[in-house]
Amino acid sequence: MSTIDKTKDIYYIGVDDTDIDLFESQYVVPNGIAYNSYLIMDDKTALMDTVDIRGQEQWEKNLNEALSGRKLDYLIVSHLEPDHAGSIMTVLNKFPQAKVVANAKTFAMFPQFFGIDIDDRKIEVKEGDTLSLGGHTLQFFMAPMVHWPEVMVTYEQTDKVLFSADGFGKFGALSNDEDWACEARRYYFNICGKYGAPVSALLKKADALDIQVICPLHGPILSDNLDYYIGLYKTWSSYTPENEGVLVAYASIHGNTAKAAQKLGEILTAKGAKKVVVSDLAREDMAEVIEDAFRYDKMVVAAASYDGGVFPCMESFLAHLKSKAYQKRTVAVVENGSWAPSAARTMKGFLEAMKDVKIVEPTVTIKSVMKEGDVAQLEALADALLA
Numbered sequence: 001m002s003t004i005d006k007t008k009d010i011y012y013i014g015v016d017d018t019d020i021d022l023f024e025s026q027y028v029v030p031n032g033i034a035y036n037s038y039l040i041m042d043d044k045t046a047l048m049d050t051v052d053i054r055g056q057e058q059w060e061k062n063l064n065e066a067l068s069g070r071k072l073d074y075l076i077v078s079h080l081e082p083d084h085a086g087s088i089m090t091v092l093n094k095f096p097q098a099k100v101v102a103n104a105k106t107f108a109m110f111p112q113f114f115g116i117d118i119d120d121r122k123i124e125v126k127e128g129d130t131l132s133l134g135g136h137t138l139q140f141f142m143a144p145m146v147h148w149p150e151v152m153v154t155y156e157q158t159d160k161v162l163f164s165a166d167g168f169g170k171f172g173a174l175s176n177d178e179d180w181a182c183e184a185r186r187y188y189f190n191i192c193g194k195y196g197a198p199v200s201a202l203l204k205k206a207d208a209l210d211i212q213v214i215c216p217l218h219g220p221i222l223s224d225n226l227d228y229y230i231g232l233y234k235t236w237s238s239y240t241p242e243n244e245g246v247l248v249a250y251a252s253i254h255g256n257t258a259k260a261a262q263k264l265g266e267i268l269t270a271k272g273a274k275k276v277v278v279s280d281l282a283r284e285d286m287a288e289v290i291e292d293a294f295r296y297d298k299m300v301v302a303a304a305s306y307d308g309g310v311f312p313c314m315e316s317f318l319a320h321l322k323s324k325a326y327q328k329r330t331v332a333v334v335e336n337g338s339w340a341p342s343a344a345r346t347m348k349g350f351l352e353a354m355k356d357v358k359i360v361e362p363t364v365t366i367k368s369v370m371k372e373g374d375v376a377q378l379e380a381l382a383d384a385l386l387a
């Protein structure tokens with residue numbers, strides 16, 4: 001077992017989960033997910049988080065191998081969500097002398113998950129506190145709501161490593177070598193999207209540190225070109241569009257609204273839109289469409305009317321965007337209805353409740369099937385959106 005890049009004494013002991021059907025019971029992860037965990041071997045030994053119980057068996061083997069017969073002195077808990085804390089009891093039982101290092105919020109929540117009192121084993125830390133392991137010193141920074149209230153990150157001062165909790169994580173097992181940004185962006189907006197302000201606050205703290213390596217709890221260890229990753233996180237957490245482009249998200253029952261959405265996509269491309277993505281909300285991964293909504297500066301929502309409102313997958317999409325604090329974007333609306341169109345009114349109800357979302361007119365209403373006059377309206381809408 002070798003140490004991680006640019007460090008000495010720090011070992012990766014995490015595991016890949018390539019069998020999971022849905023991460024957090026909601027996100028498809030075609031390339032799996034990694035539960036990361038790290039061990040620092042110094043005068044004192046320190047374990048940086050555990051793993052989901054699904055990966056416990058392999059992780060225990062990794063831990064034993066890295067410890068090479070030594071005992072564990074500290075377990076640092078940065079996040080109590082079960083994908084990281086799921087194997088804590090194993091550590092507590094196996095290493096009765098090990099102390100648990102965490103903050104007050106973590107210790108307050110601890111009995112909820114584990115039903116035990118660890119008062120005699122806890123070391124409570126607060127913002128800026130340090131813990132010496134010998135050659136390595138750990139410094140703790142609170143990161144509330146990046147992704148849960150008890151989250152903290154740890155900066156290792158000797159090798160300049162930031163253990164960033166869920167921050168800078170991505171979907172995808174480490175055995176799968178793939179582009180970072182695509183699955184990191186889908187992960188970020190769906191899991192941390194609501195918490196832009198806390199993420200920005202954490203990035204400000206990180207700006208004051210000399211960081212050479214980022215060790216997240218999911219996804220690859222980052223040790224090169226850190227400005228790129230930190231720059232993307234600054235863009236995402238400030239809700240600034242990453243790229244110019246238009247997402248056309250549609251909800252169609254029998255295919256007529258789909259035809260209008262695809263036609264609008266062609267019109268937008270012909271009129272010079274830098275990028276156009278047309279997505280079927282009934283069939284595509286909702287998390288992927290949410291990612292695109294945040295990625296681009298403009299969006300069109302096109303949907304059939306349904307039960308006096310809007311077709312359910314569009315309602316679900318807009319509810320998701322609202323809960324993820326979708327904002328600072330320009331949006332256009334297309335509806336379809338055969339007798340009493342209600343989709344536009346319903347969609348605008350969601351959009352008008354969002355911060356800094358500009359709705360451009362004309363709103364296009366198609367009656368059942370797109371006709372020539374509708375195409376003219378779609379042309380006008382495209383002109384207004386791209387103006």
Ligand code: FEO
Binds near residue numbers: 079147
């Ligand atoms: Fe990866 Fe919020 O747990």
